[in-house]
Structure formats: structure tokens, C-alpha cells
Amino acid sequence: MADVHIISINGVLVVTLPAVTDDGTAERLVEQVGARLVELAARAVLIDVSNARIIDSFLGRVLGSLAGAVRLLGAEPVVVGMRPEVAITMVELGMDLGGVATALSIEHGLAGLRVRAGRRM
Amino acid sequence: MTEQVPQTLRIDDEASLPAVRRAVDEAGRSLGFGLVDQTKLMTAASELARNIVLYAWDGKVTIEHSAGAGRRGLRLTFEDGGPGISDLERAMQDGYSTGKGMGLGLPGAKRLAHEFFIDSKPGIGTRVVFVLWRR
Ligand SMILES: Nc1ncnc2c1ncn2[C@@H]1O[C@H](COP(=O)(O)OP(=O)(O)OP(=O)(O)O)[C@@H](O)[C@H]1O
Numbered sequence: 478m479a480d481v482h483i484i485s486i487n488g489v490l491v492v493t494l495p496a497v498t499d500d501g502t503a504e505r506l507v508e509q510v511g512a513r514l515v516e517l518a519a520r521a522v523l524i525d526v527s528n529a530r531i532i533d534s535f536l537g538r539v540l541g542s543l544a545g546a547v548r549l550l551g552a553e554p555v556v557v558g559m560r561p562e563v564a565i566t567m568v569e570l571g572m573d574l575g576g577v578a579t580a581l582s583i584e585h586g587l588a589g590l591r592v593r594a595g596r597r598m
Numbered sequence: 599m600t601e602q603v604p605q606t607l608r609i610d611d612e613a614s615l616p617a618v619r620r621a622v623d624e625a626g627r628s629l630g631f632g633l634v635d636q637t638k639l640m641t642a643a644s645e646l647a648r649n650i651v652l653y654a655w656d657g658k659v660t661i662e663h664s665a666g667a668g669r670r671g672l673r674l675t676f677e678d679g680g681p682g683i684s685d686l687e688r689a690m691q692d693g694y695s696t697g698k699g700m701g702l703g704l705p706g707a708k709r710l711a712h713e714f715f716i717d718s719k720p721g722i723g724t725r726v727v728f729v730l731w732r733r
């Protein structure tokens with residue numbers, strides 16, 4: 478796995494999901510996001526899955542553990558950019574993301590965070 | 599792109615999975631599947647191929663066209679010579695996993711399929727057939 482692409486927008490991290498193939502790369506993903514989160518004291522992490530053509534049970538589990546780690550570090554995880562065909566397939570597969578917030582796009586995700594924080598960024 | 603169907607690919611570690619997804623993607627496209635069905639095909643293929651990697655370590659998938667009653671579709675046959683599944687009924691239920699999975703691969707792939715067959719013999723291996731018809 479190449480280094481995870483992470484940018485920071487006003488205290489919010491935006492993580493672009495890399496090609497995660499096995500447990501090893503999944504662990505490195507969580508480590509790298511965790512390190513940046515702590516370094517920047519981010520209050521939320523948008524996980525951009527718009528690159529993912531499929532989300533199978535393995536990738537779903539990776540997303541779930543990433544979101545869980547983000548929460549444990551005191552930030553809010555939001556999955557953004559899921560393709561409609563991926564969402565439809567996930568439902569049929571029987572998978573949910575265990576209550577992780579989702580948003581249509583990075584923009585919508587940021588707007589939602591602003592509303593929840595009850596202040597302007 | 600050349601249409602290579604039928605085609606058999608070996609599945610023996612995680613590195614085999616992208617090739618399986620790519621081959622299924624190409625075969626599905628050449629049959630003219632829509633985006634949602636294409637996503638279902640690739641997701642199911644990913645589940646069934648990963649099961650071979652995780653539980654049987656070595657196996658193969660055969661990708662071929664399927665025709666009948668005026669329809670055309672794609673048939674994926676996953677075969678391995680692994681340990682087999684002792685309680686197939688339980689393995690087909692949501693949430694049953696002997697590993698650290700969510701236990702969704704088999705029941706989920708069945709829900710994604712138009713036709714689904716599984717046959718497994720302890721000590722001999724497992725065979726899963728997944729068919730999706732073009733709508
Ligand atoms: N090819 C196989 N050979 C042997 N056992 C298998 C095979 N495929 C599945 N199994 C068994 O059936 C169980 C259920 O499989 P299933 O794919 O539904 O869930 P999982 O792989 O455990 O988790 P998930 O797919 O949600 O990540 C597995 O835990 C495993 O014990």
C-alpha cells in the first residue's frame with residue numbers, strides 16, 4: 478500500500494481510501510490515520526470512499542475498524558462519497574457500517590460537521 | 599479488450615484477488631451488465647475468492663457465459679481442495695464465521711446471485727457456483 482493520502486481542512490482530516498488488500502495494509506492505514514489525527518488534534522475524519530468500486534465484507538470491516546479507532550481518539554468519523562451502486566450492493570450483502578455517519582461528498586460531510594458543531598468554520 | 603471467456607484463474611493468496619476482480623469485471627462488461635449488476639458480480643467474486651484464500655489456501659475460479667431460456671449471463675465457479683465446511687447450513691447463515699469475519703460472504707453472495715449453489719465435503723473441498731443473468 479502506498480502512503481495514505483491525508484489532507485487537513487480546518488481541523489478535519491480527509492483520508493482517501495487506498496487500495497487495501499489484506500490485514501497488514503489495513504493495520505498500516507489505521508496507524509497512519511491515527512498518527513496524523515493525534516499530530517493535528519483533528520476533531521473529525523472524513524473517509525473518502527469515492528474511489529472504491531466495490532466494498533466487500535473485508536473492506537467494510539476495515540472501514541469499521543478505522544472509524545472505531547477514530548472514535549477512540551476522540552474524533553468523529555464520517556464516511557463520504559460512497560457510490561450509489563456500492564451502497565445498493567452493501568445493503569444486499571447485509572453489511573452496515575455500524576452507525577458511522579455518512580455523507581454524499583466531502584463538501585456535504587464538512588457542511589454536516591459545521592451544523593453539528595453549531596458554529597461556522 | 600479481448601474477451602477471454604471461459605477463463606480459469608488460480609486463487610492462492612491475497613495477491614490473486616485483484617486479478618480475479620479484473621477478469622470478472624471484463625467478462626461482465628463484455629456481456630453488457632449495468633453498473634449495479636457489475637458491482638454485485640465483482641463484490642460476490644471478491645467474497646468467494648477471499649474465502650478460498652482464507653480457508654482453503656488454494657483453489658480456482660472459472661468464468662464463463664451462461665445461456666438458457668432466452669437469457670444470457672455470467673457463471674462463476676469457485677473450487678478448492680481445502681478443508682471443506684462441516685456445517686454448511688450454519689455457514690450459510692448471516693453472522694457465522696470461524697475466522698474474524700462478519701460471516702457475510704456466503705449468505706451475502708447468495709443474496710447477490712440469481713442462482714447460487716454450494717457443495718462442500720469435509721476433507722475434500724468446496725465448490726460454489728454463482729450465476730447472474732443480464733436483465
Ligand atoms: N472455501 C471455503 N473452504 C472452507 N471453509 C469455508 C470456505 N468458505 C467459507 N468457509 C467457512 O464458512 C464460514 C462462513 O463464510 P463467510 O464468507 O460467510 O464468512 P467469513 O468469511 O467468516 O466472514 P466475511 O466473509 O463476512 O468476512 C467461514 O468462516 C469458514 O469457516
Ligand SMILES: [Mg+2]
Pocket residue numbers: 534645648649699702703704
Ligand atoms: Mg468470507
